[in-house]
Amino acid sequence: MTEQNVKSCLLCGVGGQGTVLASRIIAAAAMEKGLRAKTAETIGMAQRGGSVVSHVRTGMQIPSPMIPKGKADILIGFEPGEAAKNIEYLKENGTLILCAQEVKPITASLGQSGYDGDTCIAYLRGKIPKCYVIDTGRIIEACGNPKVLNVAVVGALCASGEMGLSIEDVDRALEIKLKPKVLDVNKQALRMGAACIK
């Protein structure tokens, strides 16, 4: 039986979006608070434009690094279609944070798939009561750096309260994980992401 204080976050996106680094930042922030952390990813072949799923669990006694379906407190979709693929992981009344920008797969360009990001967003909004759609394009523009996307969604995660992490907890993690020259822009993105959750 998983103890009550274990918090689980599933991050999903497309190779290159920084999901793995986001999972490391969340884990580091929890560790800064004295919690323990476990993460798991499927990488390798998936990196080449494929789907990436990252599991993050924090707490004191975490039995498995993998989150069972229906047990994620929060699910972060870096891409609407990837969020829809993995939505079964979210617990009842869990929080869904969704980046609005779709990433068209090459199969769609070749006419082999009818995927549409907005349709997925509408679907998820209809199913999940606590669904927050983040206009990541605006944050990226304001920060002038597309790589801050992952830190912005971590900001939203803090604001949701689901993982029990504060902006300041993540600030400390960023200071450990990031190079000094990109630190300020990422702290800005973190706050802008947090402001998206009301």
Place this chain on the structure above:
Amino acid sequence: MKELLMGNEAIAMGALAAGVKVVSGYPGTPSSEVLETIAKRNPGGVHVEWSVNEKAGAEVAVGAAYTGARSLVTMKQMGLNVASDPIMCVNYIGIKGGMVIFVADDPGPISSQTEQDTRHFGKYAHIPVFDCDSPEQAFYAVQVAFAFSERHATPVILRSTTRVCHACADIDVPEIQPPSDCEGFQKDSKWVIFPKRAYEAKMHIAKREPELADEFSQFLTDRPWTADGEGSPFRLAGNSLEGNGPVGIACGGISYAYVKEAIAGHEEDYTVLKIATPYPFPAALARRFLMGVDKVLVFEELDPYIEDALIYEYGMISLDIDDFIIGKRTGHVPAGGELSAEIVADVLNETGKESLGKSNPISFDDKPDLPIRPPVLCAGCPHRGAFYAVKAAVAKEKAEAIYCGDIGCYTLGNAAPLNMVDTCLCMGAGITVAQGLGHADDRTINFGFIGDSTFFASGITGTVNAVYNQSNMILCILDNSTTAMTGHQPHPGMGITMMGERVKPVDIAKVLEGVGVEWIRTVDPLDLQASMDTVRAAMQETGVRAIIFKSPCIALIPPKEPAVVTDSCVGCMRCINEIGCPAMIPYEDRGAGKPGKKVRIDKSLCTGCGLCSQLCPVDCIRTAEEAKASEVDQ
């Protein structure tokens, strides 16, 4: 005509009688005479080669079997370790023509490093194993093995041991006819080992295992084996259950002869079980044996394989096992794929035990279309240029070609629209499978693709094999100066070690030259015309030809300015439909100019490689360099 044949010669003659067309192998006592005899008694039309090693030999045999031809690879037990790379993959992929892997084990050992038991290997690899107990039985066993292999589209192992391989017996040998023509290789995604394909294959193999075991329980020396037609002597290669005595003796291989010798005159005291098909173990037959005797003695050389199998079956009989041990064997736990806490909980629930709480009650069965993201070559990847140049050159020459791929980023050349990987087996097998295809069927041009790191890992052996055994093939080395797929690790061609020391790089062109490749060209795969010209030139030659497509991985160099699509785009989609670069995005232009379907370039992905601009029919895609050049012109 009756001839006194050594066991290995009997196996050779049986293989020829079965119509084997391609035979490869590496010598090793006690296996060598099989291949030598086939070479000596070749009726014409059988390709026989000593391969550079067992791995190369097995891959050549696999390529041949893909065409529908029957193939045989021979080795001793130690060689099986060398060959295990392709064998641990062709077990999943399967074959079309019968493929027999002949392995001679060496109890003693008399002339080997260790006493390795190939029956375990068959079980480990999920490859059916036929065992030989005498030269005359082996003559039929090899023919049964070919038919069985073809019927189930799986390679099979024919195992023998020293006292069968090197004993002689009088055998009636039919007149040997040359092998018939094979159907040829049929392109199908099933020949390309991708994770999803492998999972499905594993599930198929797991489901098949008990079915084959049942088939083997029916394969008995004293009854016609329905699978091989009535009245055939092939039943002589089967399992047997002889006598009704209270003392059970289980044996297999040469030990059967020793048991018969020892109990001569006292047969009524014994029931003798001979296992001629150790894997999948004929469980039903073994249980019938166990139920009828008071005691069991097991005689076998090497490991207690039959003994362990009998202990297992006895346990299955004695325990009410279906309720006592629950797992994969009872079908509760999935036979393949990863486990999860959910699966554990489901099995616990099914067996009435407490487990993980319920999941989210909301149903998600009505999801809209989801994005399908097969892994693809990165935007700007030079491999895309190499594949496209080969494809375009083959189209220009109106040739029929087979593209044998390999393990690395370039396996992703299989994706639409390139569709440039027809086979993919294991590290280095692109080169050797191409050879096997060619030896079985000379109607196609066969390309082998391999990356630079894979070339060093496993490609050199296959290249030597191609040169030595006079293959007709075009070797394409996709040299992106790194081990890209796994995370850009250094390799011998790069001039740097893991610890960062600068060392002299090993030059791939010089390696090729050194092993005897006479036609070698190096070309930039992002120069489409030059690459196509090189491929077309190679297609005019014969023998082993090598093209090194050299251009660094995009992850190693800073990207150039992205290309731009000008207003003159007519929306023909040629760029997308021909090369499938993920940076090319189709969109609906509703602007002031010429509205309609057009293509734009995702600046965050484009590396400015310029491949698309070289194939645009209206010349509307400009790289930054081209744009600058045209400014100067004006």
